[in-house]
Amino acid sequence: MTLPATIGPLWLVRHSLPVEPYGSGAICYGSLDIDVEPKALAESVETLHRVLPDNALIITSPMRRCLALAEALHERAQTRRITTDPRLRELDFGRWEGVGWDAIDRDALDAWAGNFMSYREHGGEALNQLAERIAAVLEDIASRKQIQQTAPTVIVTHNGPIRMIKAITQSGRATVGAMPGLRYGQCERLSG
Numbered sequence: 613m614t615l616p617a618t619i620g621p622l623w624l625v626r627h628s629l630p631v632e633p634y635g636s637g638a639i640c641y642g643s644l645d646i647d648v649e650p651k652a653l654a655e656s657v658e659t660l661h662r663v664l665p666d667n668a669l670i671i672t673s674p675m676r677r678c679l680a681l682a683e684a685l686h687e688r689a690q691t692r693r694i695t696t697d698p699r700l701r702e703l704d705f706g707r708w709e710g711v712g713w714d715a716i717d718r719d720a721l722d723a724w725a726g727n728f729m730s731y732r733e734h735g736g737e738a739l740n741q742l743a744e745r746i747a748a749v750l751e752d753i754a755s756r757k758q759i760q761q762t763a764p765t766v767i768v769t770h771n772g773p774i775r776m777i778k779a780i781t782q783s784g785r786a787t788v789g790a791m792p793g794l795r796y797g798q799c800e801r802l803s804g
Contacts, residue, residue, distance in 0.1 A: 619754045622768040622802045623664055624774050626794040627677040627795060628656040631650045635796075640711050642772065643704040644737070648677045656797030661688040663799060665764045668692050671749070672768040673700040681797075682768045693763070699745040702770035706736030728789055739776070739788060766799075778802070 629652035630633045634644075660681075666689040672682035674696040686692045708716055724731045732738045753765055767777070771793040779788040781802060794800055 618748065619765070621678040621764060621783055622639055622753070623662065623668070623764070623799050624777060624779075624802065625660060625664075625681065625766060625768045626771055626774055626796055627673075627675075627768065628653040629796040630677055631666040637716070639715065640705050640713055642709060643703040644709050645675050646677055648680055652797060653680055653684060657688060659683040659797065660685060660799055664692075664766055666691050667763045668766040669763045670694045670766045670768055671697050671700065671753070673702070673770060673773070674698055675770070678768045679794050683767075697749060699749050700765065700767065700769040700773050703739065703742050703772040704736035706732075706734035708734045708736070742776055743780065743788070744770060746778055749789055750777065750780065764784075774800075783802075793804075 628648040630641070631647050631649055633639050634641050635649060635652075659795065666725050670682045670685060672678045672690055672694060678700070679696065682694050686694050698738075714719075720733060723733060729743075749767075773777045775788050775791040775793050777792045782791075
């Protein structure tokens with residue numbers, strides 16, 4: 613699926629920096645519902661408010677680290693509407709959630725790296741499942757825009773879904789591992 617003209621443009625926004633110890637990148641977190649650093653949130657809002665359209669429909673993951681940013685962007689421009697979509701949540705890493713990456717068995721990590729799309733030995737989701745969720749979100753956005761002209765769309769989510777959106781719309785799901793993500797609080801505009 614390439615990004616249909618009926619969707620575009622589409623802004624992808626990654627949530628702000630999570631609270632420690634999660635913000636360091638040393639801990640595996642996907643489905644854990646954690647807060648963001650207040651200072652990082654304020655800085656993200658200040659930067660993003662200038663870039664994102666004031667009349668945007670913000671579709672956000674319901675997880676606190678995304679919802680906090682979406683709500684703050686709405687506060688800065690009341691014309692931005694917010695809706696949550698649980699399909700935009702991050703990949704569920706199962707037993708790896710909340711565990712330091714260096715504490716996860718090296719053989720298990722290698723097996724995951726060798727079979728990104730189908731691996732579920734950690735008891736969580738496979739990337740194929742994330743791909744199905746994200747493809748359904750994109751199809752819903754395209755359908756809504758075909759039926760009625762709606763405001764520009766901003767998706768506030770996590771790096772896994774962002775990389776999957778880019779893979780699905782640019783080169784196919786299997787390329788998700790090669791897709792660059794976004795830094796905390798960063799946005800990227802995809803054109804339709």
